[in-house]
Amino acid sequence: MMSKIYEKLDTLILKAVADGNMFPDTDYAVDFEAQRIACTRNWYKRPMIKRRLRALRDEGKIRYLFWSEAPSGLSGWYPAENKDA
Numbered sequence: 457m458m459s460k461i462y463e464k465l466d467t468l469i470l471k472a473v474a475d476g477n478m479f480p481d482t483d484y485a486v487d488f489e490a491q492r493i494a495c496t497r498n499w500y501k502r503p504m505i506k507r508r509l510r511a512l513r514d515e516g517k518i519r520y521l522f523w524s525e526a527p528s529g530l531s532g533w534y535p536a537e538n539k540d541a
Contacts, residue, residue, distance in 0.1 A: 461497075465489045465508055470535075473518050478532020481505045509533065 468489055472480035480486050481502070490501040512518045516536050523531045 461493060462508055462511075465493060465505075466512060469505075469508060469512060470517060473533050473535055478530060478534065480533060481509070 465486065468483070468486045469480045472483040472486055477483050486505065487501070490505050493499070494501040494504060509518070513520065518533050519536050521527075521531065521534050523529055526532065526534065
């Protein structure tokens with residue numbers, strides 16, 4: 457379950473992945489929101505983004521594919537396939 461602190465950051469990460477950015481931690485909006493949270497909490501932004509990627513992966517919303525299994529042949533984060541459909 458997503459914490460209220462991370463709602464916007466998680467939404468931005470999911471949007472970046474859906475838009476085809478295989479490395480959402482390099483997305484400007486994701487980076488900006490992470491920096492905002494980091495400044496208010498006195499945290500480091502990079503580990504926080506990595507934790508959110510892992511949390512979203514564990515929730516089944518995104519997945520990391522290696523080049524051999526990725527549809528584009530490029531490693532990175534991809535939206536999780538809907539297994540219910």
